[in-house]
Amino acid sequence: MIPPISQKWVPLDTDRPIWSRFFMIAPLAVVGTREADGYDLAPKHMITPMGFENYIGFVCTPAHGTYQNIEVRGEFTMSFPMADQVLISSLTASPRQSGISKMEQIIDALPTCRAAEVDALFLEQSYLMLECKHFRTIDGFGGNSLITGTILHAYVHPDYLRVSEQDEQQLLHEHPLLAYVAEGRFSRVAETYHFPFPKGFNR
Known part of the structure; x- marks a missing residue:
């Protein structure tokens, strides 16, 4: 017989959001969009590939400019910052001031570059940059929505490119990844290990 969950585990009240009661690892990306007074950049951490094809998604709220800009323009960029770009990434979350655009x-003042096809900006020197066409938005997750896109173009910094003859641990040791530790912390991931997949495993 399988035993019930141990009483030493702390039950959480699901009548309210649980996410501030523990830590979770998440990627961090800066989403770029075009808006009426120029361009917008905004950091997001609720990000995931949508399966194994070239689709990606992130969580946003309809109240944010990012959501509204994608609804109007139908496109966006995603910049995955290097581990030493934490401060720059944080600045993209600065609140808007009345009478002056976020662009100004x-x-x-940030290091940016233009995407090739999508009318939006990248955070320059990010290790991975994606140009995306809006695929579908799913509303209704409380006050939040899942925005998904098709990846049209992808660019990876040469220091982060995986090649078959390379020592992957050495790559990550020399060029760590930036991880957001939700909520409110970050880490540099430089030490990793092979995952112990069982024999015969197939995704």
Whole structure:
């Protein structure tokens, strides 16, 4: 007989959001969009590939400019910052001030570059940059939505490119990944191990 869960585990009240009661590892990306007064950049950490094809998704709220811009323009970029770009990434979350655009207030001062096909910006020197066409938005997760996109173009920094003859641990040791530790912390991932998949495992 399988025993019930041990009483030493702490039950959480699911009548309210549980996410601030523990830590979780998440990627961090800066989403770029075009808006009426220029361009917008905003950090997101609720990000995931949508399966094994070239689709990606992230959580946003309809109240944010990112959501509204994608609804209007139908496209966006995603920049995955290097581990030493934490401060720059954080600045993209600066609140808008009345009477001055976010472009003038923040984004003009940041290191950016234009995407090739999508009318939006990248955070320059990110290790991975994606140009995406809006695929589908699913509303209704409380006050939040899942925005998904088809990846049209992808660019990876040469230091982060995986090649068959390379020592992957050495690659990550020399070029760590930036991880967001939700909520409110971050880490540099430099030490990793092979996952012990069982014999015969097939995704």
